[in-house]
Amino acid sequence: MDPLIFIIGYITPYIAFFTLIIGLIYRVLRWLSVPVPFRLPVAPAPITYSGVLKRMSLDLLTFRSLLKGNKKLWLGGYVFHVALAITLISHIINVYFHDLWSVIGYGWYEAVLYSGIFFLATLAFLLVRRLVLPNVSYISKTSDYVILILLITIVFLGVYMRSFGLVDVASVGSYMYSLLTFNPIPPPENIWFITHYVLAQILFIYIPFSKVSHLIGWILSTTRNMRNITRWRRHVNPWNYPVEVITWEEYYKKFKEELETIGPGGERR
């Protein structure tokens, strides 16, 4: 076997997969290791846990903050994420549960291809708006373009090789499944698949180190996941420390004459 294929087929997939999982776990633990000294939800905010669950679920399922302020971006971003989810789910089905297609119907298997086209279209929209809109272009760094171009390339290759039957999905599925059982069979030596596969591995490795970690980070957003109960239940700050202020006695000494005009001992009843 070609040594390059050996590395790409047997070694880097594990590196990529474990970098993604361990990287994200590390990332989450790192965030969790930093305390939340204050309770600062953005109001109007719920006062019950079920209210928070509802708020967070609606945020996740409808992207409603985006909907409130930017309808075009909402449409692009929402369709993009739905297409991404469909793609991921169908990949998982292809690899581990390929019998499932016969249950839910091969029509759905075909439909996934169309979601891939929506996927590409929304990615193109996100890229074009980043290039064209002056405000978005101003805040974009090279890495913001790189991630979009990487995704576009991966998705394009995926859609292209499937549309034109350039890849045998079943043999890719068997190979991927063999990786999972730690008893890998040789990967299909198909240039389309290998390129798609290598880029996907790069993406996996990149995710935990980049803004793409928002996929898990949003859950920890303290302005959204906290209850608006600060005056009702005390929130404890682990690094709280005492401060000194001018005391009444010092203050009284300083303003004695003036305070006495208010009344004896500064008191007016």
Place this chain on the structure above:
Amino acid sequence: MKVDLTQPARKYKLYATWKRDMETLNLPFPREWSHTQFNLPPDWREIALKKMNEVVNKFRSVKLFLDICVKCGACTDKCPFFLGTLDPNNMPVARQDLFRSVYKRYFTLTGKIFRGLVGAEELTEETVELWYTYFYQCSQCRRCSVFCPYGIDTAEIMIAAREVLTAIGLSPRSLTEAIAKCETVGNHMGIPPAALLSAIQFAEEEIKEETGIDVKVPINKKGAEILYVPPSADFFGGPHWGTLKGAIKMFHQIGLDYTISTYASEGGNFGTWLGYEHMKKINKKLVEEAKRLGVKWILGGECGHMWRVIHAFMDTMNGPLDFLEEPISPVTGTKFEHAASTKMVHICEFTADLIKHGKLKLNPDANNQYIVTYHDSCNPARVLGLIEEPRYILRNVCRNYVELDPNVNREKTICCCAGGGLLADETIELRLKAVKPKIEAIKRTGANFLACICAIDKAAFTEYFDHYKMPITVGGVHELVGNALVFD
């Protein structure tokens, strides 16, 4: 959305803190400096980076928000300071990026390796100049957070970032002057006890003239049931005056056993905008005074950022407040359960409860000369969620009440653009530009009275209406309550 790459807002800088105030407040590196000549200490870079490391490891929100922003741009056209100036650095994400880029460069792996490709930037004197300029062009109103898919709150990043600026000796006079007065005299305005007494007596005389009733406001009264803490601006006059009188009249009508304090005569808290330390100090005086006077609970007046501190920080910073009791309205018997721990109730919550129980004698016709609209202040709306109570009161004390455009109302409110330390003469040009959409919305309602529950709103909008020659009176919700109160 267009941006003006010449950075037109870069010229608006708050003036530097006086050396003497830096000494009074024990701020780092007391020295002569100005907004154009920083005279930074020699090891400023190490100090700044050390402080930055400290804040990102003390506040999960700050670290998380710096890490997960995807630069989607949803916030870009939501900040009034950007809309007013088109200065790209006033887009919330770009404002954060001034801080984020340095965080990335020194504290993240990708930033250390890929530098500019991932937006990581060196910390230079120019960066510090941009920081001082644009971190003090944020009123910390949280409007951007409402539209952010992850709720990234620029205000939280700005509080942390200003701590870094303070650590290298950069803080604006608009904050430190007031903080120094508050910590030494008792309030931001620097009103000493005798002057406060005169103001109270003057208010009592006016009430006597207007209604014929004799009122006496207790001051520093030990054993009173309730400590009433308004922002000190209320004692000062101007658009705040009616609010003070309205509250006094209302307390008189319901026979409330209360007191005001000279030692803690400031509800407001400019420390909020400088950093957590001074926020805590100013707030602590309130706690100490409640303890000394032996009151049961505290009633807070109409003030915006004051309520950010009370609602979100007071109990955590200076609690537990066990020496106080869970607030119960002595008039209606209502338990203010939502304030069970902090034991501090907002005057709008208190008054709305009175009205609900029919305990106020009101004649809304007394406000018939006004068409009233309500301005949601950023803090009550987006920190407390206090949105319905003031409206409920207004509908009961006046006949002509109109709502503002929903795009700049309620939780989407555009603030007065003078919070966050920006209420200074040197920023007036900037503020007038930023507040324009709100002013237009107010104009469209045809109102001639703008009701608000924040002292900074009252001061700022009075200034703006003067400038635009708009015949609109600015006043508190409790000014209108006071007008409507009937005394037999």
